[in-house]
Amino acid sequence: MAKVNTFRALLLGCAFFITLVLFLAVGALFMVPSWEDIMTNIWSEEMRFSLRLSLGTGLLSALLVIVFSLPIGFALSRFTFWGKGLVKTIIDLPVAFPELVLGLCLLLLFGKTPVGDALKALGLEFVFTVQGVVVAQFFTALPYAIRIMKSTFDYINPRMEFVSRSLGYGQVETFFKVSLPLARSGILAASVISFARCIGTFGTVLILAGGSYMKTETLPITLYLNISYGNMGMALTSGLVLVAVSFVAIFIFEKTEAQL
Amino acid sequence: MSFLRLDDMRIDLGEFSLRGVTLDVERGEYLTVMGPTGAGKTILLECIIGFYRPEGGRVMLEGRDITDEPPEKRRIGIVYQDYALLPHLTVAKNIEYGLKKVDPDKASRAQKVREMAESLQIDHLLHRRPGTLSGGEQQRVALSRALVVEPRMLLMDEPLSALDPRTRHDIRDLLRRVVKKRGMTVLHITHDLDDVHALADKVAILKDGKLVQHDTVHRVFHRPCNGFIADFVGAAIYEAIALPDGNGAGKVSMNGLTLATSDHVTQRAEVRVALRPEDVLVCAESPTGVSARNIVKGTLENLYREGRITHLSFRADGVCIPVIVTTSAYLEMGLDLGMERYLVIKAANVRIV
Numbered sequence: 001m002a003k004v005n006t007f008r009a010l011l012l013g014c015a016f017f018i019t020l021v022l023f024l025a026v027g028a029l030f031m032v033p034s035w036e037d038i039m040t041n042i043w044s045e046e047m048r049f050s051l052r053l054s055l056g057t058g059l060l061s062a063l064l065v066i067v068f069s070l071p072i073g074f075a076l077s078r079f080t081f082w083g084k085g086l087v088k089t090i091i092d093l094p095v096a097f098p099e100l101v102l103g104l105c106l107l108l109l110f111g112k113t114p115v116g117d118a119l120k121a122l123g124l125e126f127v128f129t130v131q132g133v134v135v136a137q138f139f140t141a142l143p144y145a146i147r148i149m150k151s152t153f154d155y156i157n158p159r160m161e162f163v164s165r166s167l168g169y170g171q172v173e174t175f176f177k178v179s180l181p182l183a184r185s186g187i188l189a190a191s192v193i194s195f196a197r198c199i200g201t202f203g204t205v206l207i208l209a210g211g212s213y214m215k216t217e218t219l220p221i222t223l224y225l226n227i228s229y230g231n232m233g234m235a236l237t238s239g240l241v242l243v244a245v246s247f248v249a250i251f252i253f254e255k256t257e258a259q260l
Numbered sequence: 261m262s263f264l265r266l267d268d269m270r271i272d273l274g275e276f277s278l279r280g281v282t283l284d285v286e287r288g289e290y291l292t293v294m295g296p297t298g299a300g301k302t303i304l305l306e307c308i309i310g311f312y313r314p315e316g317g318r319v320m321l322e323g324r325d326i327t328d329e330p331p332e333k334r335r336i337g338i339v340y341q342d343y344a345l346l347p348h349l350t351v352a353k354n355i356e357y358g359l360k361k362v363d364p365d366k367a368s369r370a371q372k373v374r375e376m377a378e379s380l381q382i383d384h385l386l387h388r389r390p391g392t393l394s395g396g397e398q399q400r401v402a403l404s405r406a407l408v409v410e411p412r413m414l415l416m417d418e419p420l421s422a423l424d425p426r427t428r429h430d431i432r433d434l435l436r437r438v439v440k441k442r443g444m445t446v447l448h449i450t451h452d453l454d455d456v457h458a459l460a461d462k463v464a465i466l467k468d469g470k471l472v473q474h475d476t477v478h479r480v481f482h483r484p485c486n487g488f489i490a491d492f493v494g495a496a497i498y499e500a501i502a503l504p505d506g507n508g509a510g511k512v513s514m515n516g517l518t519l520a521t522s523d524h525v526t527q528r529a530e531v532r533v534a535l536r537p538e539d540v541l542v543c544a545e546s547p548t549g550v551s552a553r554n555i556v557k558g559t560l561e562n563l564y565r566e567g568r569i570t571h572l573s574f575r576a577d578g579v580c581i582p583v584i585v586t587t588s589a590y591l592e593m594g595l596d597l598g599m600e601r602y603l604v605i606k607a608a609n610v611r612i613v
Contacts, residue, residue, distance in 0.1 A: 159344040162311050165331040166338045167358030167409060181348045 026243060033236045041237035049214050050222040051241060054199050057130065057218065061137035062195040065145045069190055073149025074179065078158065095143045103136060103207025110135070110208070132209035133216050137198035144197055145190040152186025153179065192253040196246050219245075261323050263287035263445050264413065269307060270316035276303045278314070279469040285413075285462075288443045292456045292477075294492065295466035301449045304466065305415045308447065309336045321412065332361075337406035341418040343398040345390035351377075351401050352386040358409040376408040379438060396427035400434070407438065413445040420455060432458050453494060465489050482536070483611060490534035490613050496582050502531045502612060512610060517577035520553040521610040531612045537584040539609035542572070542593065543602040554605040556581075560597055565590070574603055 041047055075081075076088060094102050110116045110126040119126065126132040156179060164174040180187075202220035209216040211225060219238045226234035262284035269281045278300045285291050293301050306312050308319055310331035318327045326334055345354050352373055359369045377383040380400045390398055399419060406414060419435075420428045436459055439446055450456065456463055456477055463481075464474040473485045484490035487497050500512040502525045510525030511518050512533050521533070546555060558574030558581055565571075570590040572583040581603060585593075595601070 157342065157344060159340050159342065160346055162306070162309070162331070163338060163340070163344045163405075164346075164357070165311070166309055166334070166336060166411075167405070168332050168335075168361030170330070170332050178346060182346075 029236060029239050029243060033233055033240075037233045038237050038240065041234050042241070044234070046214060046217070046222065047234065047237060047241070050217050050219050050238065053130065053133070053216075054218040054245075057133045057137060058195055058199040061134050061141060061198040062191055064134070064138050065141045065194040065198070066187065066191055069142060069145035069149045069194075070180075070183075070187070072146050074153050074175070076146070076150045077153035091146055092143050094139055095147075099140060099201065099203025100207055102139060103204040106136060106139060106204065106208045126208060128208075128210040128212065128216065130209070130216060133205050133218060136204035136208040137201045140201045140204045141194040141197035145194045148186055148190040148193060149183070152183045152190075155186075156182045188253060188256055192249050196249050199245055200242060262320070263289070263322060264308070264447075265320040266304075266308070266317065267320065268317040269304075269314045269319065271303060271307060271312055271314045273303060273312070276300050277469040278303055278307065280317070281466070281469070281471050282317075283464060283471055283474060285445060285447065287445055290440060290446045290448065290459055290461045291464055292460040292462075293447060293449045293464045293466060294451065294456070296492070299466040300469040301466055302417055305338065305417055305447060305449060309338055309415055310334050335409070335412045337409065337411035337414045339399075339402045339406050339414070339416045339419045341422050343390070343395075343402040345398055345401055345405075347390050349389075350386065351382065351388050351390065351393070354390065354401055355386075355404045355408055358405060362409055372408055373404075376404045380404050380434065394427070395423050396431055399423065399427075399431055403431075403435075403438070407442075407444075411444075413447070414439065416446065416448040418449050418451065421451065428452075435459060465492060482609075484534055484613050487532045487534075487613055490532075490611075495534040495536045495611075496580075497613070498533045498535070498579065500531050500533045500612075502527075502529045504528065509607070512612065514579050515577075517556065517579040519556075519605060519610045520607040521612060522606075522608040523610070523612040525612070534611045534613045535581065535605070536609065537571070537582040539605065540581060540583045541604040542574075542583055542585060542595075543604060544593065546602050547604055550604060551606070552604045553607040554603075554610065556603050556605070557600055558603050560595055560599045560601065563590070563595065563597065574601065576603060 072091065076084065097105075107127060110119065110132070116127070124131060126135045160178050160182070161174050164178045165171070169177060199218075200220060201218075202224065205211075205216065205218055205221060206224070211217065211221040213225060217225065219242050222238040223235050223242070226232070226238065264283075264285040266281055266283040269278050271278050276298060281300075281304065293304065295301050303312065307314050310326070310329060314327065318325050320326070321334070321336075346357065349357065355373045355376060356369050359372060363369050363372065373386070374383060377386055380403060382397060382400045382404065385393060385397060385401070390401065393401065403419070420431055423431060432455060440459070448455065448459065460477050462475065463477050465472050465480065467488060473480055473489050475483075480489065481493050481495075484493060484495060490497050498512075498514040500514040502510060502512055502521075503518075504510040504525045504527055509520070509522055511520050512525075512531065514533060519533075541552075556576040558576035560572060561575050561580070562573040563570060565587055568587050569584055570587045572585060572590070572595065574581045574583060583603070
């Protein structure tokens with residue numbers, strides 16, 4: 001009789017147990033509501049608004065996150081500079097913060113302060129507005145994207161950039177011709193994770209942008225508001241849509257990564 | 261005026277540093293740079309090419325101070341041990357990469373890529389991606405990419421060390437043909453003494469960020485300026501007492517074994533003596549009529565074969581004398597542990613360092 005590898009069995013058992021619990025938890029979301037209810041709720045005005053706002057702000061926030069995480073990740077990976085440790089710590093803080101605290105911090109910064117007033121003068125008002133939804137999603141997702149981009153650039157041999165420079169390419173040209181193409185799988189990963197994170201941001205959006213019905217109502221806010229009203233059908237439907245969006249994002253990520 | 265002059269170059273990167281390196285390289289010279297791990301060899305190259313700016317000192321190329329010039333303006337090529345090929349480009353695109361900056365004509369570039377690939381025997385690989393190539397093929401591509409832009413000089417950081425012995429031999433031969441034939445000025449970091457013997461005109465040895473000797477290959481190997489270098493280049497080192505004979509030459513007494521030396525000895529002094537294993541001849545009988553002044557009897561204590569050469573270790577008058585012979589010579593002599601043989605050493609090869 002083949003000898004049982006206890007260590008292997010223990011680890012696999014642990015992996016399968018957690019997978020099963022998660023599978024049942026997600027599955028429960030699909031089992032509880034009736035499909036007629038779901039279809040009715042999906043086409044409701046509130047859900048369509050919420051979905052549109054979530055996708056719009058999620059895409060814009062994810063784009064902004066990538067635009068900022070690329071240079072920050074590259075700088076943290078390649079350069080040694082004064083205060084690097086401090087910059088890394090502060091940028092990473094939102095990962096450890098509860099979203100509600102991050103939202104509160106942003107609310108205090110962009111509220112009735114000189115910073116808030118200056119931005120307001122430029123036409124940027126972040127408190128209880130759709131712009132605020134984007135800002136809340138941006139700051140929540142940014143540290144994750146920076147971490148992914150830094151690891152991506154850490155993994156790229158800087159000697160390739162050195163060689164490029166020795167062959168006549170400047171620092172900026174080298175970034176676009178060598179570093180960026182080699183970082184494409186990292187950029188894809190950061191985009192998908194950022195988008196999923198932005199779509200799912202709740203606490204930060206609630207505090208900074210306010211959970212206003214049909215105004216700053218993203219999918220997690222719809223779920224929260226409807227749970228509060230006792231409207232389980234709408235709450236479950238928004239939960240299902242969130243799961244579906246995350247699933248599609250991860251599916252695209254897996255497919256594209258396999259092709260890279 | 262030197263082609264390349266490093267003038268009191270200093271940099272401290274924590275783990276690696278250069279502490280006042282001054283070095284002159286002539287046009288067309290092939291200089292190998294050696295030294296233990298952490299000696300600052302790679303930093304030296306990367307300061308020359310401009311990836312790091314020295315904190316002190318200057319880099320002069322063809323009489324011009326290039327210390328503050330960015331790497332893209334220096335026209336210095338570099339080849340790394342890990343090739344650093346761009347994995348998202350084909351071999352042809354990798355070789356063409358630098359050419360795009362110096363030759364705007366696409367047809368001309370294609371022609372140059374083809375010619376370079378043919379001369380390095382990689383023309384059949386042009387459509388492939390670097391990840392699908394063997395180490396030797398990748399190194400040829402890296403070399404082609406560096407040479408095709410006709411750099412003012414070429415820097416190589418252990419270009420052969422990641423290759424298997426057969427490929428290393430082939431690429432070394434290729435380097436000799438392609439690089440030396442072009443009369444290119446080269447700085448080549450290596451740990452392999454075969455690279456030095458096959459390619460170098462001169463050797464520079466670094467230790468702890470300092471240049472400890474820079475001289476012709478023969479002088480570094482046969483006249484190492486200190487015990488560290490003697491040891492580094494494979495010579496045996498002995499603590500000895502120098503004994504003058506009154507005529508300027510003399511003897512060295514090494515823990516009981518006394519050998520004549522051609523080196524200048526004016527007074528009795530504690531010295532270190534270097535002896536190269538390949539400078540010791542092994543004879544079955546005491547040789548007669550030879551010019552060598554040192555003939556000692558030794559017992560074979562240890563031996564191991566390493567391909568075509570065999571390392572022997574004799575003990576003579578309490579002193580261990582390492583000897584290198586070809587494996588065929590070892591087999592012909594029928595040597596075995598415990599056998600006694602005569603060791604012949606020329607006085608000129610007993611060097612006080």
